[in-house]
Amino acid sequence: MSRRSPKGRDINGIVLLDKDVGLSSNTALQEVKRLFFAKKAGHTGALDPLASGILPICLGQATKIAQFLLEDNKRYFVRGKLGQMSDTGDCEGSIIKTQPFEHLSDSEIAKAAISFKGNILQIPPMYSALKRNGQPLYKLARQSIEVKRESRPVTIHKIIYLGYENGMLSLEVTCSKGTYIRTLIEDIGKRLDCSAHVVELRRTGFAHIDTSQTFKFSDLKVLASDDYQALDEKIFASEAMLPNLEDVYLSEIQSVDIKFGREVQTDKQGLLKVKLFDDKKQFLGIGQRQENGIIAPKRLFV
Incomplete structure (x- = not known):
């Protein structure tokens, strides 16, 4: 269950909004933030008021990967x-x-x-x-x-x-x-x-998303309730929005090291950004792998 506070809920993930014509991206963001009672939110890939369509709204820790979403086509x-x-x-x-x-x-x-x-x-x-x-x-x-x-x-x-x-x-x-x-x-x-x-x-x-996976604000508003359960079911996991990044699963010791900002050695080589998961397969964030296989933390959900 999501933790509540007077400032909002600590919820993480991405809402795929189908923005209506006439709304600025910031207005759409604020409406979604209020509806989900999220403590923190941001959008990625702004759309002009004239434009409609897919506007990813990042909630909580997911705002840390917004810059990586912007890289997509x-x-x-x-x-x-x-x-x-x-x-x-x-x-x-x-x-x-x-x-x-x-x-x-x-x-x-x-x-x-x-x-x-x-x-x-x-x-x-x-x-x-x-x-x-x-x-x-x-x-x-x-x-x-x-x-x-x-x-x-x-x-x-x-x-x-x-x-x-x-x-x-x-x-x-x-x-x-x-x-x-x-x-x-x-x-x-x-x-x-x-x-x-x-x-x-x-x-x-x-990226790999099309409008069939999005929600109009009016559709989300119908799902509003005191426990937010129906709304929260519409939140995409942050890692699901990064299908083109390789998954790297860390050991318990490596997971601790990454969380403390330390580099970890892996057996794979090649310079690229990767998705990091801990020993319990929980998403940790984004790392940068060097040619020698060493991974440095880049944007972590900790």
Whole structure:
């Protein structure tokens, strides 16, 4: 049974929220935190208010692995409107440029979109949470201040062209961390010389997770009760969200050493991050294995 305190419950794990359109990621986080009466919570992979879809909410100790979740690929459904550029890159902004697009054929649009598959460079949008001298870019943008941004490498693993109708382009995109879908749609518009902006965006995949494994806040709210049992059954174990990391099971002595911040020797070699389990197969956190097999603690649940 989870321990209670006036400040919240000590619960650990991840809630896979299907965020609704119109909510900021922080608002969604606070709603889930209150519903579960969690002492500590954080989200990973923020979504704009315009966007819906998978938003992992980390509870308790699970906030320590948020940075590792961010490394995973994401998948999106996106609709972009051709012929118009917005100052935010989406339909929440003001239209600042219009261009003809009616002459474009379906095949031309498909070819332009699919050409972005692979390793590309993107210039982050001004309306983003990236910081310049400690100030988020979107706050500068709201003051009509624009600063130079360096292009960054990202990878578009897959683009599925879903069609084009009445000026609307539809795509499914699988991409690496740090990819801005708004920028992708804008860049497709530039390549077609017609401008474009996002009108609908939904995150449909996050690492090995898809929307069939998520919960709407309204669904979770129905499960609320004084003992939290039904809600807690919807919490994913932190280690289940890291399927690509190798499992390493430690002895009792090694488990004690790791918990005290000491390195341990294993018989496997190779430089990589690993999931650590103690002698009772309880998840301890993330370790960093060196080429010589020595594992150092990186982010532990202790």
